[in-house]
Amino acid sequence: NAGVMQNPRHLVRRRGQEARLRCSPMKGHSHVYWYRQLPEEGLKFMVYLQKENIIDESGMPKERFSAEFPKEGPSILRIQQVVRGDSAAYFCASSPVWKETQYFGPGTRLLVL
Amino acid sequence: ELKVEQNPLFLSMQEGKNYTIYCNYSTTSDRLYWYRQDPGKSLESLFVLLSNGAVKQEGRLMASLDTKARLSTLHITAAVHDLSATYFCAVADSGGGADGLTFGKGTHLIIQP
Numbered sequence: 001n002a003g004v005m006q007n008p009r010h011l012v013r014r015r016g017q018e019a020r021l022r023c024s025p026m027k028g029h030s031h032v033y034w035y036r037q038l039p040e041e042g043l044k045f046m047v048y049l050q051k052e053n054i055i056d057e058s059g060m061p062k063e064r065f066s067a068e069f070p071k072e073g074p075s076i077l078r079i080q081q082v083v084r085g086d087s088a089a090y091f092c093a094s095s096p097v098w099k100e101t102q103y104f105g106p107g108t109r110l111l112v113l
Numbered sequence: 114e115l116k117v118e119q120n121p122l123f124l125s126m127q128e129g130k131n132y133t134i135y136c137n138y139s140t141t142s143d144r145l146y147w148y149r150q151d152p153g154k155s156l157e158s159l160f161v162l163l164s165n166g167a168v169k170q171e172g173r174l175m176a177s178l179d180t181k182a183r184l185s186t187l188h189i190t191a192a193v194h195d196l197s198a199t200y201f202c203a204v205a206d207s208g209g210g211a212d213g214l215t216f217g218k219g220t221h222l223i224i225q226p
């Protein structure tokens with residue numbers, strides 16, 4: 001009964017490169033949320049997706065960031081042309097239905113050099 | 114915009130003592146969560162509180178919710194070292210705001226032998 005899976009767990013990129021973060025929700029969960037955590041801060045909501053649909057992207061930066069949750073395969077958070085300020089831990093969470101408890105993955109720690 | 118404030122942000126206490134962490138939020142909500150995070154790890158769900166007056170207990174931790182005061186508390190009884198972690202409260206906006214959770218900044222709890 002695997003939990004939420006994220007990969008990679010650690011990712012190092014140079015400024016200007018692209019970062020792709022993957023999230024596989026818990027079995028039976030079709031709702032996925034992405035959050036960003038800066039050092040010594042709480043988590044900040046970025047985007048909420050269901051299969052093939054972006055439901056709420058009110059927390060996503062307007063440029064360089066995008067997310068998808070295709071019919072098959074994991075959800076992907078994509079950051080283009082990364083900058084040092086993108087360095088953070090990115091957590092994915094899933095829930096079986098809307099408004100149910102969100103279960104978090106182990107996170108991807110992105111370091112931009 | 115929903116705002117969530119926790120206090121204290123840092124707490125050092127001795128084993129065997131009792132203490133309370135407070136979580137205030139600014140707008141109406143129908144769900145409040147408490148999560149625990151160990152350094153470098155993901156978030157573990159502790160409690161979900163859904164209604165005014167709700168109280169939940171697990172071991173030495175007890176959480177309560179007062180929706181009229183927009184206040185939740187996490188009470189620690191007879192603390193032990195294993196409870197050292199960062200505790201977050203997270204609130205769901207029921208007023209048409211973002212679908213993701215809004216987190217407090219977290220309370221860093223250190224319990225000394």
